[in-house]
Amino acid sequence: MFPNFRLSMTWLHTWFGLLLGFVLMVAFFFGSLSVFDREIDRWAIPATRIEARPMPSFDTTLAPIFRTITDPDPDELAAAKTRVSQPLPDKLAVMTWSAFTTHRDPVLRMFVEFKVPNSPLPDDHIHGSITIDPRDGKQLPENRLAIGSEFFYPMHFSLHLNWADIGYWIVGFAALAMLAALVSGVVMHRKIFREFFTFRPNKKIQRSTLDLHNLSGVVALPFHFLWALSGLIIFAGLYFPVLGTMMRPLAAAQEKLEATQTGLDLEPSGTPGTLASVDGMVAEAKAMWVERGVPGEVGFLIVHHVGSSNAYVSVYRDNTDRVGGGPGLHFQGSTGKLIHEDPPEGAVSTVNSFLIGMHLQRFKHWTLRWLIFAGGILSSVCIVTGLVFFVEKRKRQHSEQRRSGARWADALAVTTVTGMVVATLAILVANRLLPEELAQRDLWEKSTFWAAWALCLVHAIWRSSAVLKARTSPAWAEQCWAIVVLAIGAVLLNAVTTGDHLFKTLSEGYWPVAGTDLMMLACAALAAIAARRLQRRATAAARAVDQDSELREVRHA
Amino acid sequence: MASVSHPPWYVASRVLASTLGGYAFTWGFISLGAMLLFAAGMNLEEASSLSSMLGFLVLLWGFCWAFVAASLTRVWSVLAGGGVVMPAAGWGLSRALM
Numbered sequence: 012m013f014p015n016f017r018l019s020m021t022w023l024h025t026w027f028g029l030l031l032g033f034v035l036m037v038a039f040f041f042g043s044l045s046v047f048d049r050e051i052d053r054w055a056i057p058a059t060r061i062e063a064r065p066m067p068s069f070d071t072t073l074a075p076i077f078r079t080i081t082d083p084d085p086d087e088l089a090a091a092k093t094r095v096s097q098p099l100p101d102k103l104a105v106m107t108w109s110a111f112t113t114h115r116d117p118v119l120r121m122f123v124e125f126k127v128p129n130s131p132l133p134d135d136h137i138h139g140s141i142t143i144d145p146r147d148g149k150q151l152p153e154n155r156l157a158i159g160s161e162f163f164y165p166m167h168f169s170l171h172l173n174w175a176d177i178g179y180w181i182v183g184f185a186a187l188a189m190l191a192a193l194v195s196g197v198v199m200h201r202k203i204f205r206e207f208f209t210f211r212p213n214k215k216i217q218r219s220t221l222d223l224h225n226l227s228g229v230v231a232l233p234f235h236f237l238w239a240l241s242g243l244i245i246f247a248g249l250y251f252p253v254l255g256t257m258m259r260p261l262a263a264a265q266e267k268l269e270a271t272q273t274g275l276d277l278e279p280s281g282t283p284g285t286l287a288s289v290d291g292m293v294a295e296a297k298a299m300w301v302e303r304g305v306p307g308e309v310g311f312l313i314v315h316h317v318g319s320s321n322a323y324v325s326v327y328r329d330n331t332d333r334v335g336g337g338p339g340l341h342f343q344g345s346t347g348k349l350i351h352e353d354p355p356e357g358a359v360s361t362v363n364s365f366l367i368g369m370h371l372q373r374f375k376h377w378t379l380r381w382l383i384f385a386g387g388i389l390s391s392v393c394i395v396t397g398l399v400f401f402v403e404k405r406k407r408q409h410s411e412q413r414r415s416g417a418r419w420a421d422a423l424a425v426t427t428v429t430g431m432v433v434a435t436l437a438i439l440v441a442n443r444l445l446p447e448e449l450a451q452r453d454l455w456e457k458s459t460f461w462a463a464w465a466l467c468l469v470h471a472i473w474r475s476s477a478v479l480k481a482r483t484s485p486a487w488a489e490q491c492w493a494i495v496v497l498a499i500g501a502v503l504l505n506a507v508t509t510g511d512h513l514f515k516t517l518s519e520g521y522w523p524v525a526g527t528d529l530m531m532l533a534c535a536a537l538a539a540i541a542a543r544r545l546q547r548r549a550t551a552a553a554r555a556v557d558q559d560s561e562l563r564e565v566r567h568a
Numbered sequence: 569m570a571s572v573s574h575p576p577w578y579v580a581s582r583v584l585a586s587t588l589g590g591y592a593f594t595w596g597f598i599s600l601g602a603m604l605l606f607a608a609g610m611n612l613e614e615a616s617s618l619s620s621m622l623g624f625l626v627l628l629w630g631f632c633w634a635f636v637a638a639s640l641t642r643v644w645s646v647l648a649g650g651g652v653v654m655p656a657a658g659w660g661l662s663r664a665l666m
Contacts, residue, residue, distance in 0.1 A: 012574070012635050012636070016636050019635045019636040020632070020635070023635045184587075187627060187628065187631060191631050194628065194632055195632065243624045247623075247624075251595055251623060253602060253658075254612070257599060257658070257662070260662070260663075261612070261663075261666055357611075357614050359614040359617050359621075360613075360617065362621070363617050363621060366621075
């Protein structure tokens with residue numbers, strides 16, 4: 012596009028970085044929080060502040076509960092109604108029952124898949140789910156929002172824009188832009204090794220911002236690249252559904268062939284059948300793992316073709332000691348006999364599940380988990396400093412030319428950086444302030460989040476007129492103070508409403524809540540330092556301008 | 569950068585080539601790649617998984633190349649051409665391999 016390679020790459024870096032930097036900020040910030048989603052859940056649902064525990068008995072605890080889940084999620088049902096040719100029956104047929112847990116889950120999520128008949132999509136189904144306390148099998152109240160795993164986590168890959176999966180596509184495009192920004196960033200800066208060691212925090216904002224942008228970009232370059240790439244790979248079937256569309260006939264024929272080889276039927280037989288003791292199958296699976304020198308707990312358990320004579324049960328290990336997945340064991344439902352064991356993964360599947368496993372972190376390794384969190388925060392720093400540098404580089408010129416581009420970029424940067432943190436803390440504060448029994452409490456919490464974020468946008472636009480005069484928008488510092496107030500407020504509210512103050516959680520070593528509180532205090536401290544520095548700088552700049560105009564007046568006189 | 573200025577349609581054409589052209593090209597790469605690997609004896613699941621993983625790198629290459637290549641005509645002919653020919657070949661192979 013330009014006569015030289017580096018100029019073209021610079022153009023790409025600047026404009027796609029700006030356009031999608033805002034989305035990337037959301038993906039990487041909420042992605043970082045998702046590394047500790049279960050811990051945030053514990054903070055947000057005090058009734059679940061108990062130790063993690065293994066999968067409870069299927070026969071006595073889970074099976075009776077599965078039978079009570081007769082209705083799919085209302086939103087999914089509404090969406091399904093729009094894609095079928097005939098009206099759906101009142102009760103949909105149950106396809107599968109499954110339960111998933113990790114070494115960090117004191118509660119158990121249970122899922123039921125319902126068949127959607129007369130759908131143009133192959134294997135179309137919708138879900139119903141509940142969360143139970145495995146100690147007594149009691150369902151958690153439905154109005155409790157697991158803020159970590161049900162709000163922050165989906166935000167980082169779908170933006171909660173579910174219509175036509177549009178959010179997934181926007182985030183996917185942003186991930187592509189991230190990869191392109193990394194490639195072009197390396198091309199633009201040839202002195203890449205030196206940038207590793209260069210940070211001049213006391214130079215002009217523009218210079219120090221660029222240093223920090225380069226430093227954070229280079230120091231975690233493999234992380235940035237691999238997480239953006241593995242994020243895309245996780246949703247490969249959504250972005251490039253080659254097998255599900257164009258090659259569906261071949262894929263279906265292969266599935267059929269495989270089913271005859273494994274004995275795991277694709278469709279229910281149509282005749283009703285009974286289910287043998289699943290606990291017995293689990294015991295056999297555990298014995299097999301012990302025999303192979305990899306004793307472990309069950310992470311995922313699924314009953315296929317529920318109620319049918321050819322039902323089968325698949326048992327998967329929780330794999331806390333490895334990054335990727337492991338082979339599943341499949342038992343015949345009616346007899347409880349092992350009918351098939353997945354073969355060891357081939358080279359391609361091993362690479363694939365390693366990349367996905369790193370991104371999802373189901374393993375038990377707290378050092379690695381913190382490193383991945385740090386990587387996500389470094390990515391966020393890299394994106395923020397890129398956005399700030401864009402504004403710093405242009406604001407003087409735009410101000411002289413009376414253009415408003417830098418102003419709008421700055422307002423959006425404020426909203427997606429400090430505004431996003433404000434909204435994040437606002438939902439946690441709302442979580443502690445709203446009455447426990449409030450109907451649709453979860454909806455109120457989410458609405459608080461969006462309202463706080465919208466308010467930050469309005470505030471950022473209002474205050475960004477300073478950028479038109481080539482000054483730093485006071486919105487940055489002001490929203491930093493909002494972060495300080497909200498973060499300290501959330502920690503205090505947690506102490507007051509639940510009694511789990513830091514002295515207690517720290518002395519008991521209950522890290523999910525202690526860690527969340529400590530992170531918020533650290534966030535408050537950082538925001539306070541940032542706000543003070545910004546305001547001191549603004550005062551100094553204002554004084555310089557005053558002296559300047561005084562000098563001019565003196566000269567005029 | 570400011571020294572070179574292009575008409576808006578030219579920039580738009582580059583952007584469309586990099587996004588839509590790159591997407592079609594990658595779709596072709598993944599479908600044809602999966603079919604070739606499958607024909608060579610790899611199981612279908614692994615074949616599609618490998619071609620998808622490589623496909624995202626192809627997507628990245630196409631996205632960047634659309635901006636750095638000198639000739640816009642060449643960009644369009646490679647990305648859109650490949651985006652038509654490769655999926656068609658992949659589709660044909662998938663039917664032949666049934």
